[in-house]
Amino acid sequence: MAESELDPSATVTPDSYESAVERLEQIIDRLDSGQAGLRETLELCREGRDLVTYCAGELDEVGESLKELRLDELAAKLDQGQLDTD
Amino acid sequence: MGEELAPQRVTLPGPFAVGRYARKLEEEMRRRARVSLIGEVTGLSRSKAQAYFELRDAEGAIPCAIWLDDLEKLELPEQGLRDGTEVVIDGGPDYYRGGAQASPSFYFRATHIRLAGEGDLLARLEALRKQLRAEGLFELQGRLPRALLPKTIGVVTAESGAARRDLLAGLERRGWRGTVIWAFAPVQDRHAAPAIAAAIQDLAARPEVEAIVVTRGGGSLADLWAFCDETLCRTVAMLRVPVVSAVGHERDSTLIDDVAAVACSTPTHAAEAAVPLEAAAARVALERSLTVLRRAAGGAVGGRTPHLVSLARGPGRALRRERLALNQKTREMRAASERGVAARLGFQRRLAMVVLDRAARRAAGPEMEHRREALHRAAVALRAHEPERTLERGYALVEGEDGEPLATAAEAGAAEVVKLRFADGRVRARPERDGDA
Numbered sequence: 465m466a467e468s469e470l471d472p473s474a475t476v477t478p479d480s481y482e483s484a485v486e487r488l489e490q491i492i493d494r495l496d497s498g499q500a501g502l503r504e505t506l507e508l509c510r511e512g513r514d515l516v517t518y519c520a521g522e523l524d525e526v527g528e529s530l531k532e533l534r535l536d537e538l539a540a541k542l543d544q545g546q547l548d549t550d
Numbered sequence: 551m552g553e554e555l556a557p558q559r560v561t562l563p564g565p566f567a568v569g570r571y572a573r574k575l576e577e578e579m580r581r582r583a584r585v586s587l588i589g590e591v592t593g594l595s596r597s598k599a600q601a602y603f604e605l606r607d608a609e610g611a612i613p614c615a616i617w618l619d620d621l622e623k624l625e626l627p628e629q630g631l632r633d634g635t636e637v638v639i640d641g642g643p644d645y646y647r648g649g650a651q652a653s654p655s656f657y658f659r660a661t662h663i664r665l666a667g668e669g670d671l672l673a674r675l676e677a678l679r680k681q682l683r684a685e686g687l688f689e690l691q692g693r694l695p696r697a698l699l700p701k702t703i704g705v706v707t708a709e710s711g712a713a714r715r716d717l718l719a720g721l722e723r724r725g726w727r728g729t730v731i732w733a734f735a736p737v738q739d740r741h742a743a744p745a746i747a748a749a750i751q752d753l754a755a756r757p758e759v760e761a762i763v764v765t766r767g768g769g770s771l772a773d774l775w776a777f778c779d780e781t782l783c784r785t786v787a788m789l790r791v792p793v794v795s796a797v798g799h800e801r802d803s804t805l806i807d808d809v810a811a812v813a814c815s816t817p818t819h820a821a822e823a824a825v826p827l828e829a830a831a832a833r834v835a836l837e838r839s840l841t842v843l844r845r846a847a848g849g850a851v852g853g854r855t856p857h858l859v860s861l862a863r864g865p866g867r868a869l870r871r872e873r874l875a876l877n878q879k880t881r882e883m884r885a886a887s888e889r890g891v892a893a894r895l896g897f898q899r900r901l902a903m904v905v906l907d908r909a910a911r912r913a914a915g916p917e918m919e920h921r922r923e924a925l926h927r928a929a930v931a932l933r934a935h936e937p938e939r940t941l942e943r944g945y946a947l948v949e950g951e952d953g954e955p956l957a958t959a960a961e962a963g964a965a966e967v968v969k970l971r972f973a974d975g976r977v978r979a980r981p982e983r984d985g986d987a
Contacts, residue, residue, distance in 0.1 A: 481699040481827070488839055495846040509847035516840050522699055523829055523836075526728035530721070535704070535733040535752055 478515060481522045488515045572647035572654060579645040579656075587612070587658070588670055590740065591635045601631070605639060605658070607674075608780035614639060615657040624663055634740020636666035636775060671771045675778050679805060682780075687787035691811040694792045698827045700760035702729040704753030704791075706746055709734035713765040713796070713817045720821025725829030731759060737766040743779030750782075754791040761792050761824045764806060765817045768799040777804035786810060796820035878955050882945060941973040949976070 478484035491512045494500050500508060589605040589612075596602070601621055604611045616639075621631070631637070640662040648654035666674075682688065707713050714732075721730070733749035736742045746764065753759050764786075766774075776782070777797045783805045786793050792811035796819060797804045807813035814820040941947060948956045949969045956962045962981055969976045
């Protein structure tokens with residue numbers, strides 16, 4: 465069992481949606497395999513829920529309203545030293 | 551020795567009078583083969599008698615001149631010869647030796663000019679394509695990682711084009727409402743290629759931009775020629791941000807399509823390529839993951855008690871432990887029988903055996919999921935028969951210091967200290983060695 469156990473050091477804060485989804489898939493594969501013991505199952509479930517929350521947050525960030533900016537205006541602001549802090 | 555070191559002076563023909571030499575050079579130039587050249591017209595100007603321009607491509611340029619008489623005879627379309635036009639010119643090198651008032655000059659003397667046709671452009675395009683491919687520039691963008699869900703994308707397109715509207719519609723259909731940074735640029739004239747290249751570079755310089763879309767609607771190859779510009783395509787190839795190109799229609803193939811990370815046939819497809827993830831589908835997938843996690847966690851909690859975990863890992867080991875517990879119960883039952891409650895405990899024991907047996911059979915089954923369910927049920931059933939229930943009725947259990955039950959008088963007698971476990975807690979006790987045990 466230990467040999468196929470998911471590497472616990474892989475438990476890191478995801479830096480992108482794709483890395484979060486990749487880790488989530490690993491977790492679900494591991495749980496589906498039925499090879500994870502009690503402690504590992506509970507840890508994986510907790511990590512998985514965190515990842516789902518992260519992914520949902522990422523989706524929310526691009527789910528509200530489309531924002532349109534113009535490069536020339538951004539450049540003009542930059543020139544005036546009024547860097548857009550959005 | 552001194553004579554040996556002195557540089558040997560080569561005796562050249564001449565000296566000739568320069569005017570005579572210039573005339574010879576003029577004759578020489580005009581004798582050279584007449585050829586056709588293809589390139590872009592830049593710096594067009596006219597004098598009273600001639601039109602002057604440079605014919606250039608990415609590798610070099612040649613100054614050209616055509617007599618206005620010759621130019622008018624060609625009947626080129628209105629504004630046909632202008633800066634940025636791709637033309638094919640016939641002619642040959644010419645040297646004007648100058649005069650008392652006029653400076654000498656070199657020109658390619660054009661005698662015929664026609665606008666480059668699709669065939670000419672395709673031939674040039676193929677040559678350029680071959681060269682860039684040989685340099686490995688077609689693979690660079692393809693190797694860049696692309697964000698599944700970018701928060702900001704840059705778009706280079708014409709401000710008033712339909713491509714802009716189509717791209718927005720594509721993003722909307724994707725359920726994506728992040729940030730779009732528009733970099734509007736001309737997409738058709740001679741200013742187009744440098745302006746597009748500059749816009750792409752400016753967008754790529756912004757750290758929040760995760761993908762860049764370059765798009766315009768369809769047109770003739772001449773219309774789309776800016777997107778075959780060598781400098782522009784080299785710029786795209788070397789960029790560290792993935793570029794999605796959607797120039798022209800499906801049948802149009804521009805050079806930018808070859809160097810970009812992804813080439814799309816329409817702006818709508820470009821929206822899908824720039825935002826590979828469809829938000830609605832992603833939310834469904836996340837919900838599904840959450841269900842799996844909840845089920846897994848629930849199953850694990852169902853088997854929380856340590857003896858059930860060991861039962862899941864090895865039915866044999868768990869059985870032995872359960873037998874020990876049962877033996878303990880048997881002894882309790884025996885004592886109870888003396889107090890006239892044997893019948894009730896006997897029933898409990900039989901029931902526990904049946905439950906345990908079933909649990910063991912299920913635990914040994916092939917599918918873990920079924921095992922877990924069976925164990926969950928067994929846990930619930932077993933809990934009803936745990937010693938705690940008996941303790942609640944006023945019995946006490948003798949345990950060693952480590953909490954393990956001491957099942958025999960011998961074990962209890964041998965212990966230094968025992969614990970008497972009641973329903974509401976434990977009491978430490980010391981066995982008397984000379985007792986009647």
